[in-house]
Amino acid sequence: MVRKVLLAFILLLMVLPAAGPHPAANKQYDRLRRKMVRDQIQARGITNRPTLQAMRTVERHLFVDSLYKDWAYEDTPLPIGYEQTISQPFMVAYMTSLINPKPHYRVLEIGTGSGYQAAVLSGITDSVFTIEIVPELGKMAKDRLKELGYDNVCVSIGDGYHGIPEKAPFDAIIVTAGAKDIPPALIEQLGDGGKMVIPVGSPFMVQYLMLVEKKKEKVTTQTLMPVRFVPFTR
Numbered sequence: 001m002v003r004k005v006l007l008a009f010i011l012l013l014m015v016l017p018a019a020g021p022h023p024a025a026n027k028q029y030d031r032l033r034r035k036m037v038r039d040q041i042q043a044r045g046i047t048n049r050p051t052l053q054a055m056r057t058v059e060r061h062l063f064v065d066s067l068y069k070d071w072a073y074e075d076t077p078l079p080i081g082y083e084q085t086i087s088q089p090f091m092v093a094y095m096t097s098l099i100n101p102k103p104h105y106r107v108l109e110i111g112t113g114s115g116y117q118a119a120v121l122s123g124i125t126d127s128v129f130t131i132e133i134v135p136e137l138g139k140m141a142k143d144r145l146k147e148l149g150y151d152n153v154c155v156s157i158g159d160g161y162h163g164i165p166e167k168a169p170f171d172a173i174i175v176t177a178g179a180k181d182i183p184p185a186l187i188e189q190l191g192d193g194g195k196m197v198i199p200v201g202s203p204f205m206v207q208y209l210m211l212v213e214k215k216k217e218k219v220t221t222q223t224l225m226p227v228r229f230v231p232f233t234r
């Protein structure tokens with residue numbers, strides 16, 4: 001009798017679905033993600049193929065609290081706790097396409113947040129270094145990226161104003177918090193031909209997305225569009 005019950009229990013375990021979201025839910029997210037890329041990103045003129053491909057691949061719903069999962073593919077930033085946000089999908093795609101990422105690139109991101117932007121870069125480039133100033137967010141992003149297998153991303157905790165001199169030069173730098181000025185250390189750590197995208201403006205004032213390019217020690221800047229990012233803190 002005991003053996004029969006045990007056998008029935010084992011059989012039951014075998015037919016139970018494996019842990020994790022129902023496959024139909026995943027299909028639904030895949031559909032939403034493809035729609036997001038079409039309607040929010042390509043429709044606004046982004047054509048950079050590696051960027052589009054990465055945006056189609058990275059599962060944004062795994063980078064937000066379960067409360068917001070069904071909002072993950074909407075055209076909006078979302079709260080990630082500690083008064084911070086995961087950026088709007090279009091903004092992530094736009095900033096990624098601006099640096100024109102190549103497979104051999106070593107990229108630095110300031111403001112890890114949820115880890116989503118780092119995951120997008122991870123699929124395109126050789127290595128990604130990212131710094132987060134809120135330790136709890138940094139730790140969460142680090143664990144999440146590890147669990148999801150993004151193993152070419154290195155997360156560190158600290159003030160990104162100083163960059164990571166020992167890992168420089170970088171082919172590209174993406175700053176995802178609105179800074180008062182362009183941190184000189186970041187310009188310093190850009191390699192020859194390197195590009196940096198950074199929102200610049202005083203807190204609570206209008207910020208502008210800027211593209212900084214360095215060619216043979218000559219630095220040029222271009223102002224692209226008004227944007228709204230959480231503040232770059234020190």
Ligand code: SAH
Pocket residue numbers: 084085086087110111112113114115116117118131132133134137158159160161176177230231232233234
């Ligand atoms: N790239 C993130 C968006 C995060 S929002 C994502 O994909 O989810 C910006 C992040 O920058 C916040 O998490 C904030 O805590 C962080 N931040 C602000 N000032 C910083 C600084 N000086 N150094 C490092 N991170 C900073």
